[in-house]
Amino acid sequence: MRLRSENAAWLEPWEATSPGTGHGQQGTVATFGEYVRALSAQARAGTTLPFAVELDGALVGQLTVASITYGSLCSASIGYWIGREAAGRGVIPTGVAMAVDYCFFVLGLHRMEVNIRPENGPSLRVVEKLGLRDEGLRERFLHIQGAWRDHRTFAITSEEVPGGLLARWQATRDAI
Template sequence: MALGWPAVLVDGPVRLRPLRRRDADAWLALRARNSGWLEPWDATSPVPVTGPRPTFGAFVRTLAAQARAGATLPFAIDHEGELVGQLTVSSITYGSLRSASIGYWVSEHVAGRGIMPVAVALATDHCFVALELHRVEINIRPENRPSLRVVEKLGFRDEGVRERFLHIQDDWRDHRSFALTAEEVPEGLLNRYKAARA
């Protein structure tokens, strides 16, 4: 297995754990209930996709293979034992860069409860400590206010706009890029977040 994987990260009622094939029913139901909430932010393919969509099992197998290779950490987000979203650490790069990107989504029925800042802080600390990465970045569409609030609460630096960065809703969309380096949170991001809220 790759460095830092598999991992289970917990703080209070928030738990990050590997996404599993047996999550299929809960994950698919959650995505269906949240289709309108998530569709404006979901990446699309600029190349027409033909043939049947991959099954959930194939989706999880692909993510698991990427995790074993050390390129991705595909976490399910549980809150009080209920699957409520997903957080993926991707583009993990070592060498002179030692960086990764974090992407996430959460169900609308639990949005605004502080689940996602805790989940992102747990994953970021894991990247800095277990993976010994130097930099974590998060890219967000400028219109996505709930997601922007997550990085604002956590104190990620706004590094500006990346024009036509990601294909979403059949067009190339601008994103704002936010980042944090390990030196900025020697006490840990989760500890800093909790101290700021106290």
């Protein structure tokens, strides 16, 4: 909670809100405690994998594999946040690559996607570094800051990284 509080202004432009259930209700942001409780329930149901992101033994962010679906889809989506002090150091691309590999090689999923607001330059850089495919714009995709916001969708399938996304990311980093 301290990390989230210290980074409130940094994270607020990207925070999901609830559109409300009645006519004319304004969007609201869940408290961090409510968010954690919801993630825990979804994890117990097997539809979400919440991960803490650490750097040098300190909590610096969070990554969530959500909407885990099996059957003919075998897919999930990834969302993440990181504190401002740790941003830009390759932590989140590494975490996303590790999560994708876990989903492909352990869970047996086929497709992973990341949805990002077009204005979120740092998050766009994450998927660019990892080489995820840009699949285009989803108009009014997610409720953020009290309104429905457009998102760009980026995806990768297991066939695209037979040796794993982490190995590809590490090779890319080493080449720089």
